[in-house]
Amino acid sequence: MQYTGINLQPGQTVNQAVVFRIRYTDWSSFDTSNDYSAPESGETEIADRIAVFNSANKLIMGSQPETAGPSSSYNIKVRARGTSGNETINLTVGGNVIATWNLTNYFQDYNVTTSLSGGINVEYTNDAPNRDVVVDYAEIGGVIHQAEAQSGNSAAWGNGQCGGGQFTEWMHCNGYLGFSAYK
Ligand code: CA
Ligand code: CA
Numbered sequence: 001m002q003y004t005g006i007n008l009q010p011g012q013t014v015n016q017a018v019v020f021r022i023r024y025t026d027w028s029s030f031d032t033s034n035d036y037s038a039p040e041s042g043e044t045e046i047a048d049r050i051a052v053f054n055s056a057n058k059l060i061m062g063s064q065p066e067t068a069g070p071s072s073s074y075n076i077k078v079r080a081r082g083t084s085g086n087e088t089i090n091l092t093v094g095g096n097v098i099a100t101w102n103l104t105n106y107f108q109d110y111n112v113t114t115s116l117s118g119g120i121n122v123e124y125t126n127d128a129p130n131r132d133v134v135v136d137y138a139e140i141g142g143v144i145h146q147a148e149a150q151s152g153n154s155a156a157w158g159n160g161q162c163g164g165g166q167f168t169e170w171m172h173c174n175g176y177l178g179f180s181a182y183k
Pocket of ligand 1: 135136137146147148169
């Protein structure tokens with residue numbers, strides 16, 4: 001199938017893509033060395049550095065930069081426990097809940113994979129008497145971020161109120177403990 005006169009923007013989709021041949025509009029050779037999509041010098045016929053995905057986000061041609069494209073997912077592991085074992089936490093990325101975990105009263109690892117971007121929060125949602133949550137760390141894209149190193153903790157009790165504490169693993173009240181975005 002040939003798409004003539006179509007200017008594809010990054011992330012743009014077309015139907016029934018089987019084989020892609022891509023050129024600049026003036027037919028000049030690919031020589032934009034700072035563009036990931038540019039092939040190595042000498043590769044004038046095959047543009048394998050342009051990634052093509054089908055509608056299921058499966059890579060069907062080419063390769064992609066690690067940090068771009070619809071399938072650039074990453075893993076988030078949260079190590080946490082409750083004090084009673086009845087606590088529930090959500091993991092949100094960019095404000096979207098991507099996982100809900102029912103904690104035990106001993107530390108366990110909870111994993112989820114996402115391709116969403118945005119700030120990463122652990123939200124404690126069902127506080128009650130004798131319930132607290134302890135978050136050891138979040139491992140985001142292979143890098144460990146200690147909970148006690150994070151300044152954003154609206155769930156820590158301190159100075160006589162929820163949210164009055166920070167730089168702690170503890171979540172005493174309903175609220176969130178914030179980690180930096182992966183992307
Ligand atoms: Ca820790
Ligand atoms: Ca509590």
